[in-house]
Amino acid sequence: MRNETVNIIKLNLIPLLRGARGVSGGVFLLLDENTRKHCLPVLLKTSPELKKAKIIQIASGEKNKTIESCNHIWAELTKSNADRNSLLINLGGGVICDIGGFCASVYKRGIKHINIPTTLLSMVDAAWGGKTGIDFQDIKNLIGTFKKPDVVFVEPKFLKTLPxxxxxxxxxxxxxxxxxxxxxxxxxxxxxxxxxxxxxxxxxxxxxxxxxxxxxxxxxxxxxxxxxxxxxxxxxxxxxxxxxxxxxxxxxxxxxxxxxxxxxxxxxxxxxxxxxxxxxxxxxxxxxxxxxxxxxxxxxxxxxxxxxxxxxxxxxxxxxxxxxxxxxxxxxxxxxxxxxxxxxxx
Ligand SMILES: NC(=O)c1ccc[n+]([C@@H]2O[C@H](COP(=O)([O-])OP(=O)(O)OC[C@H]3O[C@@H](n4cnc5c(N)ncnc54)[C@H](O)[C@@H]3O)[C@@H](O)[C@H]2O)c1
Ligand SMILES: [Zn+2]
The missing domain is CATH 1.20.1090.10 (Dehydroquinate synthase-like - alpha domain)
Known part of the structure; x- marks a missing residue:
């Protein structure tokens, strides 16, 4: 696995899964309704191998950075028999990166995860550094872990559809x-x-x-x-x-x-x-x-x-x-x- 990389790695320059060697337990793609609509087509065009990935969708926005969304993610992983060799790819803003990173860090004591940030905020900040988490009882990021993503791909093209x-x-x-x-x-x-x-x-x-x-x-x-x-x-x-x-x-x-x-x-x-x-x-x-x-x-x-x-x-x-x-x-x-x-x- 590569370490977190400092420079922009564009999706079209590197086949996505090269950064995730050792993945044999299935690839999962976490997204919300907006990144499904705007970003998934861009991603699949540059990385068609991901068409086989299982999609897990949660509702967008900070109000869904909750344990209920985690329950849904873990249930979907379990339903598809995700194991320790599975990979979770987070396609979205800071909410998707934070919650996806958190779910990956504790599912079966930790599976690999990749961040593909699609907002400016997540490209420059949330996708990096390994802080994961969810909000709890109205308090921001009260529950969380430290787990660095295995790779971060930054593709500024995604910003074209961002309000x-x-x-x-x-x-x-x-x-x-x-x-x-x-x-x-x-x-x-x-x-x-x-x-x-x-x-x-x-x-x-x-x-x-x-x-x-x-x-x-x-x-x-x-x-x-x-x-x-x-x-x-x-x-x-x-x-x-x-x-x-x-x-x-x-x-x-x-x-x-x-x-x-x-x-x-x-x-x-x-x-x-x-x-x-x-x-x-x-x-x-x-x-x-x-x-x-x-x-x-x-x-x-x-x-x-x-x-x-x-x-x-x-x-x-x-x-x-x-x-x-x-x-x-x-x-x-x-x-x-x-x-x-x-x-x-x-
Ligand atoms: N872990 C960290 O180090 C860290 C650092 C900074 C912020 N954060 C967290 O990040 C979160 C904020 O992240 P955010 O600002 O990215 O918000 P967000 O993830 O809620 O995304 C903002 C909105 O844009 C939509 N969207 C995302 N990409 C899009 C695209 N390319 N085109 C159209 N719509 C798109 C999303 O669906 C959402 O509705 C906060 O929860 C904050 O606490 C974490
Ligand atoms: Zn911040």
Missing amino acids: DRQILSGMAEVAKHALIADKKYWKLLKEENFTLKRSGEKIINKSIEIKTNITRKDPLEKSQRKILNFGHTIGHAIESYSNKYDKDPILHGEAIAAGMICEALLSSIVAGLPQKDLNEIIYWISAVFPPVKLNEEAIPEIMKFMTNDKKNKEGKINFTLLKRIGKAEIDYECDVKLIEKALKTY
Whole structure:
């Protein structure tokens, strides 16, 4: 098996199953109704050998990143006598990669899995690094495992059918990569107006490089991998709240964009982020991403979601904050009052 690979491996360059030698127990293809419609035909055209794969479909969206979907996946695997030598191929966005990776990691104590991300967010972030999981009792990613995919195939062609709102959601993780690790990359994103129009592949490659460089050194998030959590402590709490109460919940990237603004505010207070950098971050993130409506009455419950976050120790709320644009530092513990203030300012 290949290890996770840093560069874009296009589907049409490599026969899909070359990366999955040793598969003898059947190939399964996990997808949702949208990736079945838009992405499966593209995949089968470049990898016709997959026509024989057994399809497992779950309903799309974060609200289905649940144990019920897992039950369905495991039941389908069992029905088809999947064994330890089977392979699960995840064709979809972050939800499919997270849930498929999780199901693969525990089915018969672990079977091989491949990620074929079809959203920008999953191409640059969710498909890589081996975090798998599902939401539980309204809390994001509460149940999960670490299991690296055996291969990740990135085919930017899939983005042609992805709605603009979803592209923008992925752009939030791209902005995060630049803010935590690379000022020159942030400059490029500004020049490109945070679009993929002229430098799409360069941007996808750069983000993959940043994400995998970090996760390779600290696969189990003992320390430095936490820098990828910038924007996510507050962002995940906002997202969980929206998933619980909104009829049309905000997207992951939209929540992370709001989280990055709040956490940039915290950074300027406790981590010495210069005012100029703070202004620039607020200016660009507010210009590019849709604002999230935050009522003041929501704040206590958002705070409760934050204390449930896995990243916290002994009741203190742990943050990754920015020293400056392009440089993040882990393990700041912030006072609840200060966090409430950041949320109110937002
Ligand atoms: N494991 C990680 O390291 C990691 C990192 C970041 C985010 N995540 C997780 O990823 C999830 C968000 O992922 P996402 O933004 O990809 O959302 P998603 O998987 O829900 O996909 C977004 C929507 O686009 C549809 N879709 C996917 N590909 C398409 C295509 N090519 N054309 C048309 N429609 C398409 C999907 O069916 C879905 O409706 C969250 O659950 C988040 O927690 C995980
Ligand atoms: Zn994220």
